Amino acid sequence: MVKKDDLKKLIIENKKSTLKNHWKDAFFCNTIKYSGEIRPNEILLWCSSEYLRGAYPIFILNFDQNKNLIEIKTEKNPYHKFRNKQSTVIFSILILLLAYNTDLRETLIFTFAISIFGFLLHIVLSKARKYETKLLTNELRETIENIERINNPELIIESKKEEEEEWTSSKFITRLLLYPFCIFLLGFFLIIISSKEINFKIIAGIAIVLTYLITDILLIIRKKNNQHHH
Numbered sequence: 001m002v003k004k005d006d007l008k009k010l011i012i013e014n015k016k017s018t019l020k021n022h023w024k025d026a027f028f029c030n031t032i033k034y035s036g037e038i039r040p041n042e043i044l045l046w047c048s049s050e051y052l053r054g055a056y057p058i059f060i061l062n063f064d065q066n067k068n069l070i071e072i073k074t075e076k077n078p079y080h081k082f083r084n085k086q087s088t089v090i091f092s093i094l095i096l097l098l099a100y101n102t103d104l105r106e107t108l109i110f111t112f113a114i115s116i117f118g119f120l121l122h123i124v125l126s127k128a129r130k131y132e133t134k135l136l137t138n139e140l141r142e143t144i145e146n147i148e149r150i151n152n153p154e155l156i157i158e159s160k161k162e163e164e165e166e167w168t169s170s171k172f173i174t175r176l177l178l179y180p181f182c183i184f185l186l187g188f189f190l191i192i193i194s195s196k197e198i199n200f201k202i203i204a205g206i207a208i209v210l211t212y213l214i215t216d217i218l219l220i221i222r223k224k225n226n227q228h229h230h
Contacts, residue, residue, distance in 0.1 A: 001068040006147050007043055007061060011036035017044050017058060022079035026054030046077060049136060055080050055129050059140055069144070074133065091118070120178065120212045128219060175216070182209045 013035040015021050025035065025048050033047040045059040057074040064070050076084075091114070099107045189206050 002144055002148050002151070004043065004063045004067040004069070006151065007045075007069065007144070008038060010034050010045065010143065011038070011043075014038065017046070017078065019078040019082055022046075022054070022077045023082075025056075026079050029053070045140065047136070049132050054083060055125075057133050057136065059137075072137075072140070072144075074137070117209070120182070120209065123174070123178070123212070128215065131219065179213070182213050185209050 011034055012032045015035060015037065017037045021035075025046070029048050034045045035047060037044040041063055043061040043063075045061065046056055048054075048056050054077075056077060058077050060073040060075060061069055062071045062073070094114075095107070095111055098110055102110075186206065186209055189209075
């Protein structure tokens with residue numbers, strides 16, 4: 001079993017898990033793992049990553065009465081929770097301002113368009129967050145297993161790595177629906193651009209659609225490269 005004292009040594013920067021501290025950690029990639037907070041029966045560990053930044057998870061290491069590690073849980077950090085609430089508030093304010101300054105028809109069209117874009121963006125960010133969280137989790141588990149090997153060299157510890165397939169049926173169906181839809185939206189925006197002046201809504205729409213397509217494709221390529229390296 002891995003002891004609490006062994007895992008306390010992983011903490012390079014000991015600090016409280018507060019909104020202020022996670023807000024600071026969100027602006028750079030932490031290469032000196034780990035930051036953490038030591039509590040009586042648990043240790044909180046976290047580190048930012050190249051892509052997650054403010055959406056990185058907090059690892060909660062729970063210990064029994066003998067200070068042996070019994071489980072590892074994850075949760076969203078306070079800054080990530082705050083940013084989700086902030087996005088909801090900003091979206092609501094935009095809709096209210098639009099409803100006040102325009103007619104009902106334009107408000108409904110804008111709300112529908114933003115909802116679609118938000119849905120696309122949510123999908124790609126969720127995929128990236130899930131993948132990066134899995135990498136961070138595997139890295140932490142390997143670190144803990146190495147500590148256990150050092151403490152108990154007679155033990156044979158088999159590391160189980162589950163590589164999530166990128167082309168499952170659900171992901172294939174999602175891409176089958178979203179890729180053509182994104183291409184349709186790009187064509188629609190190009191037609192609008194050719195017939196009238198460019199405005200902020202059109203630019204924002206093109207940016208969001210391209211962000212989804214490019215990020216999803218890069219994520220597939222990155223996972224394929226990682227599989228080749230392993």
